[in-house]
Amino acid sequence: MSSALLPSSRLTSVARCSSWRRASILAGTPGQTLAELPELHQMMRQTCRDYAQKELAPIAAQLDKDHKFPAKQVKELGAMGVMAVEVPESLGGAGMDYLAYCLAVEELSRGCASTGVIVSVNNSLYLGPILKFGTEEQKKQWITPFTTGERVGCFALSEPGNGSDAGAASTLAQQEGDEWVLSGTKAWITNCWDASATVVFATTDKSLKHKGISAFLVPMPHPGLSLGKKEDKLGIRASSTANIILEDCHIPLGNMLGERGMGFKIAMQTLDSGRLGIAAQALGIAQAALDCAADYAHKRTAFGAPIGKLQAIQFKLADMALAIESARLLTWRAAMLRDAKKPFTKEAAMAKLAASEAATFVSHQAIQVLGGMGYVTDMPAERHYRDARITEIYEGTSEIQRLVIANNILKEYQQ
């Protein structure tokens, strides 16, 4: 009977789609506005949503339990063009804009948050800086093989001694003849156990402080580069996180990304964009949590009626939906500004801050709505709660986002 069940399960999953579709009905006039997405974006959002619902959501819980990298799904996403959304077609990417990328990450994260971050890190943190600062030669070598889902990249900025304090990078890069020799330790590197290359930031001139940091491209595996133990995390467990240890790691001079001393600038600009990817991931997690809570509110009865009839639950659902929608619009706006090549640093920080705080808030409330059921692994609410937490920390903590926003505000009001 298994062959009969498999195709019909596609019908069930298609039918189950209803709550997903209901949750995203937009009104308004078409065009490049926040009121309604252009048709192209709607289509690509739909294809990502279909994929996430059919291929990611059913396995997300198991991937989380097994801490397993979804290699098959990453390859399929590569074939769909999702692993390199902004990369031009000439280099093997999908050639779409950043708004499309944010939509993709949100929809995929709604199915599986770990897959969302794997896609986000590859797109924003690895391909992003190479696309922006790489030479044509570097792009061919370091971008094209990473568009298909066969290989993923990672981004090594943080160290055991500094996360938010990125300017204090203590990893060193010394020139020895026609090679760079890197030494030091990088911490909290997402994707590293599954990656085939990394963008590493190291100090080339300690006296210049943050202006003495440069960016390098290192293949993985590579002599002199080793990985620390996989961290046992609270959430996003299907994506690997570990230290990257560089000991006498030799790379050709041509592996420097951008100019010498440009590293800090590259890192900051990369993170500006990257945080929109994380905002999108947080939105996806929040939406999944809301889906779970709203569905439960319809089905669970107490005091003689579905709990969705109770004001206490209704107020929660309203606040949850509001938080998500507000953060989503901020994210879209920041992405549109970036696509229009306008300054978007403040908006990106706002988006990431709003979305990550929405994710933690919504997933917290979702557990509350589910009561005891929210606390057990039978329902996905507890996984969303665990997955959401990291979004307030990585790619710029909420505190750093506040500083970025404040700095921009003060500049606007400069006397």
Added chain:
Amino acid sequence: MHRSSEVKHVASYLNTRGCECFGQPCESHCPVLTDRTIHVQLKTFIKIRVKPDRTGVVTDGVKHSMNPFCEIAVEEAIKLKEKKLVKEVVAVSCGPQQVQETIRTALAMGADRGIHVEVSGKDYETLGPLQVSKIFAALAKKEQADLIILGKQAIDDDCNQTGQMTAALLDWPQGTFASEMTLEADKLKVVREVDGGLETIKIKLPAVVTADLRLNTPRYATLPNIMKAKKKKIANVKPADLGVDVCSRLEVLKVDEPPQRQAGVKVETVDDLVGKLKEAGRV
């Protein structure tokens, strides 16, 4: 190979789950056909509500999407094109403005161009398999199609008629409920899922095939293909242009929700049970 139990399982699943309009035609068929045609159907997945005047179900503001069997049909056509067995895949849909979105989904999967047969308002509400097959037949002649592939039935009205009627109007052979199809020169080998098992037939082109569940697994539209779909053309046609009268021969008398399930009655003994059944005239 006796697979009737599997076939029945799928068939009954559709009748309880797919026919959310409780057996009444609520959406029109929006056949997508092409030169190697694809059938696309409008289908909603939202809770169906009967209209207050009981003439049908509420369709306002309801999102429409491609009928799952039609998705399978589109996929099959694109596979034929990828194998270089067919030259062009044209996706067709009948209905109001919204169906363009569905056609574009077919284009994003890989169809070459689309045709939107505009039917809206009252005509759309009463559009059924007969009118659609007439449109199909007319288009097939106009486009000089060699193969029409449709979904076996729409999951909103479960009519399972359009493919068969189209073939009859064109006087073409038909391979319905296809779970496998192979093109061999100008003949098509079709494996059909029937109640008794699997039936293999060979039909000559031009022909009509209706897709069943196990024919293939539709692909996800890739981002580059979605981008390409933007540039593909969708032609606009009216049924009158094709000489088709969309006036319906059917009149819907009323549409009702299924009766509310009544609570059961518990009985103590088998005799009581038999007694109650006799009372209700069931025995």
